[in-house]
Amino acid sequence: MKTVFVNATFHTMESKTDAHRSMTVEDGVIVGFDESAEGPNVQTIDLAGAHVFPALIDSHLHMLEAIALASMGEQICNIVNSRVEPHDLAGVEREIRSYAAKSKPGSLLIFSNYVSAAMDEGRLPNRYELDEWADGAPVWIINIDGHSGACSSALLNALELGDVAPDGILSGPAHDANLGKFTDHLASSITPAALAHGIAHFCNQCAAYGIGTVCALEGTDDSERDRMAELTAFLAQRFPLDVRMFPQYMDEGKLKRVLPRMDAKRVGGCMKWELDGSVGSRTAAFSEPYADGSTGSLYFDDNELARTIEGFANRGFMVSAHAIGDAAIDQLVGIFERVPGRHRIDHCEFPSEDAVERVCKLKPFVTVQPGYAWIDKRYLHGYERYLSESQIASQIPLARLAEAGVPLCGSTDAPVQSVDPFLQMHGMREFYVEDQSLSAYEALKTYTVNGGEMLGEKKGVLREGYEASFFTCAENLLEIEPSDLEGMRAQSMWLHGKRYKPLPDGLGAFVRLLTTKPKKI
Known part of the structure; x- marks a missing residue:
């Protein structure tokens, strides 16, 4: 018909x-x-x-974490009256105590969107504070930079990370190298009812924003078997949204378990594929020190990384890798220039002038999240504290890249940020570096035309x-x-010619979802 x-x-x-x-x-x-x-x-x-x-395409988010957050926690900080609230640890304490009081005793509590840079104390809470505020429950706080966090004593002991983070605070490599332990623990903690709630919330929220396709960057290499990512792939085949999975593995065994469910060869993203850290945790790899004299470092040896990327590229994989500081971006661009295929640079926040010129010629796909910079300039001022004026001015030149035909792909990095695509477009149109702001059309292209081109789909x-x-x-x-x-x-959402009907919340709807005919991701 x-x-x-x-x-x-x-x-x-x-x-x-x-x-x-x-x-x-x-x-x-x-x-x-x-x-x-x-x-x-x-x-x-x-x-x-x-x-x-x-329909919009979010080119970079972490679906499992977003679903888990919806089912087992909440965002702890929000913008209220042009400032971040709560803005001090006393306010954080109130939020955690309130949520813990409504939760089942001893259940895992996850809080995202914590903004340490906006806190009067300028830090994450330690394990002892979390123990008191949550009455001894296992607590995981995710900082907005995505590369630092804090956990309570109960969670720290369950993960056997007491020697790594005696105070419960993990940052940079110590944080990134142990995320598999967190997701493994999450897998053992989440109930079918909580999973059903999280899936319904995630799908319905995406549809409410006009998002029809999500690129889900899933999986960690630092656990023996990544059963949660395997489950995520199984379920994602049955979602009403279109999910395109990027397995974050270098481990061939883990990759083989999810690859048959995928519609194309894709690999990489964050986790194992992070070439550096973040600005907020002062672990992004720059060629010059941070304002406080600290330095970030590259996570990979050049030759080791080149061999890995070349191996995947020669087998027809699209490779996606996280690079934020100029040293990490230089490293990745240099490798992409030598391997076959067209690949992705995720974040690409502070490229060198040389890297910009090379990217304009190479035209890789570049996933961006300028909503964070928009928020930072107005409310957080983290870049001003951590970076020099020249580093701040070197932020990715959106307009210059778009004019050169580099396909910028809009994304949120959810749950590090909200899944709201319009916040990201706002950040593109009122970019931190003003003369590099995008037009309304170019901003919308990042979530439509460019995403379709990146996936190679109609x-x-x-x-x-x-x-x-x-x-x-x-x-x-x-x-x-x-x-x-x-x-x-x-106002309304239509997928493949049919109006989207919000997923009901409950085990009955979850069972019906399991019986849905699977489609490739």
């Missing part, structure tokens, strides 16, 4: 101005525009004057023969002011 969607403006994203008044869909695929279609096998759907855009554009996945909203995203992106939501 054909479906004709009418009474809307269909922004194809072929250009800023290309638009149509109706769109015809058959079997989940776009088959025409501005056509009259009548007959017994045609249905018409009135979209009530909405603006229509291709999505991200409204075009004949392409996937009929789109969302509607009351505003024209190509014309509104950056500030109007705050609080933006989709």
Whole structure:
């Protein structure tokens, strides 16, 4: 049966101005525009004057952690009246005590979006404070930089990390090298009911933002067998959203367990594929010291990393790797120039001038999350404390790369940041380095056209023969002011020609999900 969607403006994203008044869909695929279609096998759907855009693609998030957070914890910090709240450890204590009082005694509590740079004390809470505030429960706090965190004594002992973090605070390599232990413990702690709640919340939240496809960077190499990532891959095949998995493995055995579920050869992301740390934990690898004299370092020897990437590239894999500081970006670009295929640089926050010129020629896919820099400039001021003026000025030149044809791919790094794509677009349009801000069209391209190109799939554009996945909203995203992106939501979401129905929360819905026909991820 054909479906004709009418009474809307269909922004194809072929250009800023290309638009149509109706769109015809058959079997989940776009088959025409501005056509009259009548007959017994045609249905018409009135979209009530909405603006229509291709479903968004989040090119870099950590789905398992986002689901776990939704089921076993919450964000601890938020922007309230133009400042981060809570802004001191007394406020953090109130939040943790309140949540712990509502939770089952002894259950694992996870708190994300902790902003240590915004705390009056400038630090994470230690194990003894967490023990008191959560009445001895196992607690895991995830700092917004994604490369540091804190855990209570109960969790520290369960993970056997007392010698690594005597005070319960992990940062940089000590944090990143032990994330597998955290996820293994999470796997043993999460209940079917909690998992069902987390999945429903994640899928429904993405749909509410107009996100139809997520690139899920999953898995760690530092556990004997990564059963949680295997379960995530199994479940993701049955999600109403399209999931595209990037296994974060260098271990071939772990990779073989998830690769048959995937629709293309992809590998990398964060965890084992992190070439350096983050600015917040002062572990991103720069060629000059931080303002306090500390230095970050590369996590890989050049030759070791080159052999690994070349091995995957020669077998037809797209390789994705985390690089934030200029030294790490230089290392990765140099390797990408020597191997076959087109690959990804994740974050790419502070490239050297030389790296920018080489990236403009090489044109790898670059995943970006400028929402963090937007928040930092206005509320956190972490870059100002940690970096020199020249380092701050070297932030990724978004406009220059876009003009050179480098496909920038929008993403959130959730749950490090909220899954909100419009916060990231706001950060692109009011970028930290003002003259490198993107236009509304280029910002939206990062979440549509460029994501589809990166995946090599017929999505991200409204075009004949392409996937009929789109969302509607009351505003024209190509014309509104950056500030109007705050609080933006989709009016309706359509995936493969069918309206998205929110997943119910509960074990019954979870069982029905398990019986859904699997699709490749």
